[in-house]
Amino acid sequence: MENSDKLSGYSIPGVKDKIIIHIHNNLENILNNWCKASGAKFNMEKTEIIPIGSKTHQNKVVNTRKLNQQDQPLENAIRITADGHPIRSLGAWIGNKTNNLTPWETITDKINTDLKRWKKCHPTLDGKRYIVQMIVGGITQFLTKAQGMPRNIESALIKTIRNFIWDDTKSPPINLEQLYRTKEEGNQPGCL
Numbered sequence: 001m002e003n004s005d006k007l008s009g010y011s012i013p014g015v016k017d018k019i020i021i022h023i024h025n026n027l028e029n030i031l032n033n034w035c036k037a038s039g040a041k042f043n044m045e046k047t048e049i050i051p052i053g054s055k056t057h058q059n060k061v062v063n064t065r066k067l068n069q070q071d072q073p074l075e076n077a078i079r080i081t082a083d084g085h086p087i088r089s090l091g092a093w094i095g096n097k098t099n100n101l102t103p104w105e106t107i108t109d110k111i112n113t114d115l116k117r118w119k120k121c122h123p124t125l126d127g128k129r130y131i132v133q134m135i136v137g138g139i140t141q142f143l144t145k146a147q148g149m150p151r152n153i154e155s156a157l158i159k160t161i162r163n164f165i166w167d168d169t170k171s172p173p174i175n176l177e178q179l180y181r182t183k184e185e186g187n188q189p190g191c192l
Contacts, residue, residue, distance in 0.1 A: 113133070
């Protein structure tokens with residue numbers, strides 16, 4: 001029933017905007033009441049606000065610490081993020097005017113460190129395949145789905161994988177397209 005086209009909610013003109021304004025005006029009260037009702041503790045020290053809207057509005061939020069001019073200023077414990085400083089939310093990096101390479105730098109460093117450690121075990125070609133799937137695939141999968149992967153990061157990871165598989169050999173014995181094939185495809189007549 002959730003995905004039924006026959007179900008629909010009520011459409012009341014102007015209510016959506018009023019609800020959003022009400023939430024903005026009473027954000028702190030809503031959070032405090034929710035904490036009381038649920039028994040949870042809202043960690044204000046970890047709260048971060050990303051101002052959205054026009055640049056003028058964003059600057060007002062930063063300078064006045066108010067989401068709306070009728071509001072009380074936000075607590076000092078709440079951090080208002082500046083342009084260019086992404087924050088991590090549910091595993092994705094979000095913010096205004098952020099560099100989409102920021103989260104990938106630590107991920108590529110971790111992959112390189114992990115692959116160097118695995119290389120010391122001198123794994124077989126089949127073992128390297130599993131290691132690449134586990135390390136490179138496992139570490140990059142969520143962020144790629146959440147934010148996409150920049151082309152230059154993809155190219156760097158392909159080079160890292162190639163170097164790991166072939167022990168930094170300048171000319172690999174099998175081209176990359178052949179290496180991407182499954183074992184079953186690779187065992188076909190006419191294949192290497």
